[in-house]
Amino acid sequence: AERCAQADAAARVGSVENVVLEYGNRGTLGSFHRVIVDDAPQDRTGSLVRVRIDAMDDRGILHAHVAPSDPNELAAAGDDVPVGKGGRS
Secondary structure: OHHHHHHHHHHOOOOEEEEEEEEOOEEEEOOOOEEEEOOOOOOOOOOEEEEEEEEEOOOOOEEEEEOOOOHHHHHHOOOOOOEOHHHOO
């Protein structure tokens, strides 16, 4: 089960998804994967933030940056960014 969860987390690298910030820069995706948002806004605990998932570390924790609120900004930068797995955003 753990291998399946890590494979699912790894498949999310490069996608844009929503994360709930729970404590500082640490949060959880709707899929219950743990995320560290490197540039999380201050004082946003409990907030839903749109992020681009950049990498997964050896512990299986995803690392992300806040994504532009306008999807056209991602396209303008030349990024081919999938939106969430399974239709989630």
